[in-house]
Amino acid sequence: MKRIPFLLLAIAAVAGIFAGLGPSSGQPDQQAAPAYVTSIPPGYRDWKLISVAHEAGKLNSLGAVLGNDVAIRAYRQGTLPYPDGTIIAALHYTHSPSAENDKIFGQPQSFTPGPPTNIQFMVKDSTKYAATGGWGFGHFQNGKPADAAFMKPCFPCHAREKAHDLVFTRYAP
Amino acid sequence: MKRIPFLLLAIAAVAGIFAGLGPSSGQPDQQAAPAYVTSIPPGYRDWKLISVAHEAGKLNSLGAVLGNDVAIRAYRQGTLPYPDGTIIAALHYTHSPSAENDKIFGQPQSFTPGPPTNIQFMVKDSTKYAATGGWGFGHFQNGKPADAAFMKPCFPCHAREKAHDLVFTRYAP
Numbered sequence: 315m316k317r318i319p320f321l322l323l324a325i326a327a328v329a330g331i332f333a334g335l336g337p338s339s340g341q342p343d344q345q346a347a348p349a350y351v352t353s354i355p356p357g358y359r360d361w362k363l364i365s366v367a368h369e370a371g372k373l374n375s376l377g378a379v380l381g382n383d384v385a386i387r388a389y390r391q392g393t394l395p396y397p398d399g400t401i402i403a404a405l406h407y408t409h410s411p412s413a414e415n416d417k418i419f420g421q422p423q424s425f426t427p428g429p430p431t432n433i434q435f436m437v438k439d440s441t442k443y444a445a446t447g448g449w450g451f452g453h454f455q456n457g458k459p460a461d462a463a464f465m466k467p468c469f470p471c472h473a474r475e476k477a478h479d480l481v482f483t484r485y486a487p
Numbered sequence: 488m489k490r491i492p493f494l495l496l497a498i499a500a501v502a503g504i505f506a507g508l509g510p511s512s513g514q515p516d517q518q519a520a521p522a523y524v525t526s527i528p529p530g531y532r533d534w535k536l537i538s539v540a541h542e543a544g545k546l547n548s549l550g551a552v553l554g555n556d557v558a559i560r561a562y563r564q565g566t567l568p569y570p571d572g573t574i575i576a577a578l579h580y581t582h583s584p585s586a587e588n589d590k591i592f593g594q595p596q597s598f599t600p601g602p603p604t605n606i607q608f609m610v611k612d613s614t615k616y617a618a619t620g621g622w623g624f625g626h627f628q629n630g631k632p633a634d635a636a637f638m639k640p641c642f643p644c645h646a647r648e649k650a651h652d653l654v655f656t657r658y659a660p
Contacts, residue, residue: 337575338521359660363532366551368582368598370581376660378551407659409541415655418647425541427659474591482588486551486600487532 348417349443350465351435353383358403362386368409374425376409379483384438395448395479400438402481406431419463425457431455436472436481445487447473447480522616523638524625527557531576531608535559538659541582545583549582549600552656553593559609568621569653573611575654579604604628609645609654620646620653 317323359378368374373485381389384399410428435452437443443450453460534553541547554562557572583601608625610616616623624641626633645653 328528360535362534363536363551363553363578364601366549366580368541369596370598371594371596373596376541377541378536380536405536405659407539407550423542423543423544423546425543427538430660433610443573455542484599486578 316436316451337433348458349445349450351437351450352459352469353402354433354454354457355401355435358401358433359405361401361403364389364402364487365402367483370409374409375406376425376472377404377406379404389485392415396438396481397469398438398440400436402436402483404434404483406433422461449480492508502606505568506510522618522623523632523635524623525632525642527606527625527627527630528574528576528608528610530605531574531606532578533557534574534576537562537575538656540577543582548604549598550577550579550581562658569654570609570622571611571613573609575609575656577607577656579606622653 332343332480345389349429358380361382364381364385367379369377369379377485380403382399382401384397385402388400406413407427407430409425411422412424412426415424415426416422427452433454435450435454437452438448439450440448449469451465451472453465453468469480472482475482514526531553534555537552537554537558540548540552542550553576555572555574557570558575560566561569561573580600580603582598584595585597585599588597588599589595607629608623610623610625611621612623613621619642620644622642624638624645626638626641642653642658645655648655
């Protein structure tokens with residue numbers, strides 16, 4: 315009982331959004347496990363910035379959301395739905411106090427990325443991922459992908475953001 | 488009296504580090520005002536990610552630190568001092584609760600960038616900015632640069648980070 319909410323939270327972190335909810339009632343249980351992303355898209359660390367995010371509470375996460383060129387173009391032009399080829403990457407770190415900065419500041423105030431916790435992806439391929447709204451979701455820890463059970467709640471949570479083609483993160487100018 | 492600490496804080500935000508201090512005693516008052524950055528380096532919003540930062544307290548800032556290619560190469564290779572041509576950009580926004588995300592999460596937890604507050608730069612040019620450790624500092628609000636008085640505390644604060652060539656922000660992998 316305690317593990318499921320944690321998994322949901324960790325998975326939903328892909329777009330800086332989290333839900334303590336089970337799969338939506340619209341998803342029949344007998345459906346085949348949705349396809350998800352099992353390999354890290356190459357070059358993601360060189361992609362451009364979409365936004366940043368801080369998740370407090372148990373997640374205690376500080377993150378950067380990056381996009382490949384297709385994603386950045388769509389964000390800047392306001393293209394919806396996102397075109398095939400869009401990839402959004404969320405790089406998560408612990409939200410850690412910076413003793414070095416705080417010493418100069420004179421009070422606890424500064425938080426910087428601690429160790430990386432996970433990297434998450436949303437890959438748009440309306441054919442391959444037709445069963446999950448055209449998006450493949452990915453979650454990697456130490457370079458290794460999560461399993462199908464771990465990934466299953468991603469889609470029903472993101473499906474609640476239908477008005478933005480299942481993407482929670484907005485572009486920071 | 489109230490304005491000065493705020494200015495100092497705002498200026499030092501360039502590297503996610505803040506100090507409620509006056510100019511260091513090592514800087515003679517009769518020195519000419521140090522040169523600083525008065526135009527926004529073109530293309531900065533397309534630069535690669537160095538790190539992210541959250542400053543709590545009065546600053547209430549969520550930021551992304553980006554670097555041009557010279558900066559990214561130096562960071563990744565651990566080059567110190569940073570070579571001439573290095574430019575580091577800090578994009579600051581308010582650290583704002585996301586009502587949309589919190590609604591799905593079921594509790595106040597999610598913070599995303601609110602309106603942009605300022606953009607700051609560190610430009611390495613060991614000749615032009617010889618008087619300030621080889622770095623030109625810049626602070627822009629609504630596209631307009633701060634004045635010389637506003638910029639004066641940047642260098643003495645950053646000079647405390649001599650071991651990292653006056654740069655506070657570390658690379659997030």
